[in-house]
Amino acid sequence: MPKSRNKRKNSKPRKSSAGRSKPAPSSPPTRSAQAVAETLLHALEPGASTHTDAEHQAQQLIYHAWEMVHARDRVELAKQALALWSDCADAWLILAEDEANTLAQACECYQQAVAAGERALGKQAFVDDVGHFWGLLATRPYMRARQGLARLLKEMGRTDEAAGHLREMLRLNPGDNQGNRYLLLHLLLAAGHDDETAVLLDEYAGDCLSEWVYGRALLAYRQHGVSVMADRLLQAALECNAFVPAYLLGRRRIPRELPAMFGPGDNNEAIAYAADYKLIWKQTSGALEWLKSGLGKQTS
Numbered sequence: 001m002p003k004s005r006n007k008r009k010n011s012k013p014r015k016s017s018a019g020r021s022k023p024a025p026s027s028p029p030t031r032s033a034q035a036v037a038e039t040l041l042h043a044l045e046p047g048a049s050t051h052t053d054a055e056h057q058a059q060q061l062i063y064h065a066w067e068m069v070h071a072r073d074r075v076e077l078a079k080q081a082l083a084l085w086s087d088c089a090d091a092w093l094i095l096a097e098d099e100a101n102t103l104a105q106a107c108e109c110y111q112q113a114v115a116a117g118e119r120a121l122g123k124q125a126f127v128d129d130v131g132h133f134w135g136l137l138a139t140r141p142y143m144r145a146r147q148g149l150a151r152l153l154k155e156m157g158r159t160d161e162a163a164g165h166l167r168e169m170l171r172l173n174p175g176d177n178q179g180n181r182y183l184l185l186h187l188l189l190a191a192g193h194d195d196e197t198a199v200l201l202d203e204y205a206g207d208c209l210s211e212w213v214y215g216r217a218l219l220a221y222r223q224h225g226v227s228v229m230a231d232r233l234l235q236a237a238l239e240c241n242a243f244v245p246a247y248l249l250g251r252r253r254i255p256r257e258l259p260a261m262f263g264p265g266d267n268n269e270a271i272a273y274a275a276d277y278k279l280i281w282k283q284t285s286g287a288l289e290w291l292k293s294g295l296g297k298q299t300s
Contacts, residue, residue, distance in 0.1 A: 058085035089117035089141035110149035117142025133172035247274030
């Protein structure tokens with residue numbers, strides 16, 4: 001099934017006061033479909049009748065905002081939603097993505113979104129609903145906000161903070177509908193936290209996307225060097241996606257505009273993986289040479 005890179009198409013990154021681009025938005029590209037789905041789920045969810053009129057109207061404005069083409073229209077509807085209900089996390093999320101002009105401003109909006117989501121859920125939800133977040137509709141604005149904050153902190157180089165948010169989201173929702181494990185995996189490998197990386201990889205052992213299988217191979221090489229185990233995991237990764245090595249080894253150029261969607265094992269997935277992980281492979285001493293030798297074993 002095709003996977004989205006979770007970025008809005010044709011968005012133009014804004015420059016921060018530090019000269020760095022603001023990261024692409026964290027919320028889904030198919031917002032109209034999501035709005036329809038969540039509206040239906042909202043009506044069916046147990047306890048839906050207890051939602052206040054202001055909360056309901058604010059969230060409906062957000063669903064409408066997601067359908068807007070222009071950022072200024074989304075921002076206007078988000079501000080209307082906040083005027084109705086100050087704890088509308090999704091409204092703060094829109095302001096972070098569409099109004100903030102610097103990384104600092106975006107970070108403030110994401111933090112406001114997370115705080116609003118926490119207040120809207122109440123403290124007891126973080127006791128009673130652990131393990132079921134995202135499955136419960138009311139938790140989704142909070143989870144969207146916290147993932148957005150984690151992505152931004154990662155972009156700002158505040159990687160320890162970002163990792164902390166991602167770990168907590170995986171605790172709240174181990175089913176990981178949002179793909180937070182992929183963000184955490186990248187942070188852990190980049191930081192050289194190999195022991196924690198091994199635990200994370202094992203927790204989602206059935207994952208067959210390139211990030212996971214190539215991550216497992218790279219970790220084995222780091223921990224054991226050229227070995228039977230590392231070679232076996234590398235061959236498994238090559239079978240999963242044979243396009244990846246060409247981009248990691250520089251035999252094919254990674255395009256400036258990354259694909260918006262990809263499927264398991266296809267060329268777009270290889271591009272997406274290499275764009276994120278080429279530097280990590282390069283910084284792991286001998287890894288690219290080992291990868292190249294693994295290709296020789298595959299064809300021999």
